[in-house]
Amino acid sequence: MYEVISLVKEYHNQVKKSRSLLKEKTTKLAVNNISMDIREGKIIGLLGINGAGKTTTIKMLSSLLKPTSGELIIDGIDGVENPFEIKKRVNMVAGGERALYWKMTAKENLVYFGTLYNIPKKELEIRISELLSLVGLEEVKDLEVEKYSKGMKQRLQIARGLINNPKYLFLDEPTLGLDVSIAREMRTYVRKLAVEKQKGLVLTTHYITEAEELCDYIYLINEGTIISQGTPHELIQSARLGTEIIVRTNRKTSFTEEVIYPFILKYGNQVIVMDNLLELRVSLKRSNVSDFLGLLITQKIEYESINIAEPTLEATLIELTKQNSIKGEDNNE
Amino acid sequence: MLSFIGETMIEIILETFKRYFITKQRAYPWSFFVSRLIRMAYTMIFSYIVYCLMANRSLTNAFVDVTSTTNYMTYVLVGTIVFTFSVASILSVGRAYMGEVREGTFLSLLLTPASRTAYLLGVYLEQIVRYIPEILIALLFGKLFGVTIVIHNLLDFFISVVVLLMAMFAFGVFMANLMLFLRDTFITQNTVTTIIYLLCGISFPVGFLPYLVRIISYCIPVTLSIDLMRDVLLHHVSIDYGKTIFLIILSFLYYFTGIFLFKISERKHVESFG
Numbered sequence: 001m002y003e004v005i006s007l008v009k010e011y012h013n014q015v016k017k018s019r020s021l022l023k024e025k026t027t028k029l030a031v032n033n034i035s036m037d038i039r040e041g042k043i044i045g046l047l048g049i050n051g052a053g054k055t056t057t058i059k060m061l062s063s064l065l066k067p068t069s070g071e072l073i074i075d076g077i078d079g080v081e082n083p084f085e086i087k088k089r090v091n092m093v094a095g096g097e098r099a100l101y102w103k104m105t106a107k108e109n110l111v112y113f114g115t116l117y118n119i120p121k122k123e124l125e126i127r128i129s130e131l132l133s134l135v136g137l138e139e140v141k142d143l144e145v146e147k148y149s150k151g152m153k154q155r156l157q158i159a160r161g162l163i164n165n166p167k168y169l170f171l172d173e174p175t176l177g178l179d180v181s182i183a184r185e186m187r188t189y190v191r192k193l194a195v196e197k198q199k200g201l202v203l204t205t206h207y208i209t210e211a212e213e214l215c216d217y218i219y220l221i222n223e224g225t226i227i228s229q230g231t232p233h234e235l236i237q238s239a240r241l242g243t244e245i246i247v248r249t250n251r252k253t254s255f256t257e258e259v260i261y262p263f264i265l266k267y268g269n270q271v272i273v274m275d276n277l278l279e280l281r282v283s284l285k286r287s288n289v290s291d292f293l294g295l296l297i298t299q300k301i302e303y304e305s306i307n308i309a310e311p312t313l314e315a316t317l318i319e320l321t322k323q324n325s326i327k328g329e330d331n332n333e
Numbered sequence: 334m335l336s337f338i339g340e341t342m343i344e345i346i347l348e349t350f351k352r353y354f355i356t357k358q359r360a361y362p363w364s365f366f367v368s369r370l371i372r373m374a375y376t377m378i379f380s381y382i383v384y385c386l387m388a389n390r391s392l393t394n395a396f397v398d399v400t401s402t403t404n405y406m407t408y409v410l411v412g413t414i415v416f417t418f419s420v421a422s423i424l425s426v427g428r429a430y431m432g433e434v435r436e437g438t439f440l441s442l443l444l445t446p447a448s449r450t451a452y453l454l455g456v457y458l459e460q461i462v463r464y465i466p467e468i469l470i471a472l473l474f475g476k477l478f479g480v481t482i483v484i485h486n487l488l489d490f491f492i493s494v495v496v497l498l499m500a501m502f503a504f505g506v507f508m509a510n511l512m513l514f515l516r517d518t519f520i521t522q523n524t525v526t527t528i529i530y531l532l533c534g535i536s537f538p539v540g541f542l543p544y545l546v547r548i549i550s551y552c553i554p555v556t557l558s559i560d561l562m563r564d565v566l567l568h569h570v571s572i573d574y575g576k577t578i579f580l581i582i583l584s585f586l587y588y589f590t591g592i593f594l595f596k597i598s599e600r601k602h603v604e605s606f607g
Contacts, residue, residue, distance in 0.1 A: 011604060064603045087446045098437020103356040115348040116447035118341045144359070160441070308449055 002038040002061070002089075002168050002200060005033055007070035009224075028057045034070075038168055041198040043190070044217035047208070047317060053224035058170045061091050061202065064224040068154040073264050074166070076290035095176030097153045102146040106156050110163055111146060117164040124279050126154045131159040135189065151182035158189055169193065170199040175210060183210070189194045190214055208314040218313075220320055227324040232313050239319045241311035242270075242283035245292060255280045262299055267292070341453040342400050349455025354462070366467065373417050373471050380409040380536045381478055386540040392473055399540035407482065410475040410537040412561050417471070418464050419501055419555045424522050425503025426453050430513040434602070443603070447597065453509060457502050484571045488538060493572055494560040496580055499553035503584035506591035514598035529555050 009031040014023040018142055031053045038044055038061075059065040063086035072086065073081035079086040081100065093099075101109055107128060114124040121194045132138045135155040145153060149153045154174065171190065173185040191214060193199045205211055211218060212232050220228040220235070228235060249255065253278035263271045263282070280286065284292055289308065297304065357365060384390060384405050392405055402408055429452070433439040442452070472482060484490045512521050529535075532542065532550040539550045550556045557580040564570050 004542070031452050059603060064440065087444060090444075092444060093438070094440070099441050101356065101436065101541075102350065102440065103359045104352065108352070108355065112348055112352050113441070114440070114446070115344050116445035116452075118344070118446070164445075198456060 001040070001075070003073040004034060004036045004061065004069070005071040006039070007057065007060060007074065008068045009053075009065065010061060010096070012066045022323070030224050031067075033061070033226075034219075034226055036219055036226075036229075038200045040167060040200045041194055042199045042216045043194045043203055043214050045218035046202055046204045046221060046222035047211055049220055050200050050322060051220040053058060054221055055172060056224075057221070058092065058156055058172055058202065058204060061086075061168075062090050062170055063087055089154050089166055090163065090170065091161040091164055091166040092170040092172060093152075093157050093174055095173035097150060097177075099117075099157055100145050100153060100160065103144060105144055106132065106148075106159070106273065107141040109156065110159060113160050113163045119164065125162065127165065131162055134162075134192075135159045150178055150183075151185060154178060154182070154186060155189065158186075160197075162193075163195075166199070168202070170186040171201060171203045171205075173205055174203070175205065175207060183207075187214060208312070212313040220317060222321050222324045224323045228320050235312060235320070236311055236316045239311065241315055241317040241319055244281065244283050244285065244291055244309045246305075246307040246309070247280045247296065247301070248275075248304045248306075249278055249280075250302055253302050254278055259299070259301065262295060263292075266295065342448055345447050345451035345453040346458060349452050350458045350462070351460040353456055357459070357463075358527070364461070364487075368468055370470060371416055373413055376413045376416070376536065377406075377409060377474065377478065380413075381406065384409075395541075396538065400563075404480075404534075405565065406475070406478045407567050408563065409536050409564050410471070410478070410480045410482070411598075413558055414468060414471050415497070415533045415555065415559045415562050416529065416533070417467070417595055418497075419504075419533075419558065420456060420526050421464060422460045422501045423505045423508050423525065425527075426457050426590045427500065427508030427512055427522065427525075428518050429453060431458045431516070431518045432507050432514070434516075439602070443599065448456075449526040449592075450506070454502070455504055456548065457505060461498070482566050483569075484566065486571065489572045490565045492577065493565050494563060496525060497558040497576055498509060500558050500580050500584045500587075503586075503588040504554050507594070509589040510591045510594035510598055513602065516602075529553060532556070534559055552583070554580060554587065557583070574604070579587075 008029070011030055012029045013026050013028065015026050016022075019022050034053075034057060036044065046057060048054050060067045066083075067080060067301065069253040070080075074086055074089055077085045087312065103114070104112070110128045110131065115126065119127065129138070132141050135158055137152060137155060137159065140148070140152065148156065158174075161171075174190065175186050178186060187210060190201065190203070193217075194201050202210065203214060217231055218229065218235055219226050219307060228238060230238065253259070255273045256277060260271060260273060260280065263280070265283065267288075268281055268283050270284065273279070274281060284293065293306075298305075298311065335498055355462055390402060396405075400408060400461070430439065433442055507524065508521070512518050515521060532546060533539070533553055533555040535552070539547055542550060557576050560576060561572055561580070564572050
């Protein structure tokens, strides 16, 4: 297990004062007291808006950056004191098409990175062949990477990330810029790594549906702090968002003031009428849904369709981030 | 343990050598080679024109006093060969990290436990191998100007080549980290090439430079490397051990300053970029 305890990262910068040649020292708290557990065979999501501190956290977890304070315990070893122990056990795959040598073939790339990890030649040969077959690039292993499609490059990146057989793999926006079908293919590989290869994965992504589909546990970060955590289901529950009901009428009737009056009486300003009085939207607690449907019937409203949508993880994350920002502003006041 | 470290370092050196060789071969099979030959030819031809047409093949007493030679074209050829090799190797090693940054592979490289020195040695080795045919062509080219280089003392020649290689690598390591620190290759490499050409005694003796500029010139390892090579190949005298030791000390200084700079520039880079 990879335990992260009270991780803090401060950046010290020198900023030029306005109308002065002097520079002022500033300190920015990029990561503030983050703790998490990364277990083998599980996919952990690290979500948050841009600048939330996700990439800084991943850089510390992979030994690229030294934390200002906090502990990194990797398989019982102090990773802050022994960054080489982290390097042996982790690797990182970033999104985009770079991080590979385009003038070299897939096999040459993997041989090179394998050598940098001091993997014995025979072992390396076997591993490369396994990895190429895992990511489905065996047939094109001798083709220069610049001739690969985006999806193939990204698959090769995964193979590169696995070259040192890491126990923990960090995936920083692995599907960035990929089209829908390739992104879906990538998700299949990611799931395979956790389930079949028992790797502990940490995923950062801006595609929330991707996180919802893949992650066993999610940490939501805002301004360097974990503001919420749990399984995707637990997170949705914790935000207490309502179920959204959308009712569309046929063209004969419309949601006039008179028609919606009983609804406003019962549900107040939760009721919104849109689209030239043809659509009614209401956000309710799940337990009130049947009441609402009953009211529709008793009011004899001729509807064309009813759409009941459960809260999504995306809406939940936006809501939780908003709540946290408001709380932060209140504390500052 | 030591042999394990040695073995892994050699593996990294050889694999990096191979990688650079393959990449350059595929990216620009001839252009690098030809452009450096042209630069070498240009320096020789320019010096020849100055020597024949402007100086009318006569050297001033001051030149002869300072350089202890009347063989100007050999003087220039040795200077040009060392200059071209120095610039090529310093810039090749120097641009290595920034090349990785541009390819987007720098962070992947930093993630590995591989020795940075072994990596840079691999880049340097590729440069040395690539340079060997260029020296042979330069020597043939020198023949056109009536220049023949003869090695009288093989041991001194060997020592001066080893010290030259060491000095250029150390300066290259320093440059690699400087370029990473400044996040620039273009301005830095052009400035360094110009400074080396003007200050290090390629086609005229350093003794002609003002005193303060001469001090700066001797702080650049290329100057002493050229001096040593000229002692062996032109003056046919024993190498100056004082100069040799000074050059070795200078090389260590550049190497360790480079390593120290790397820690700062690595952190700066990782903090700023993804």
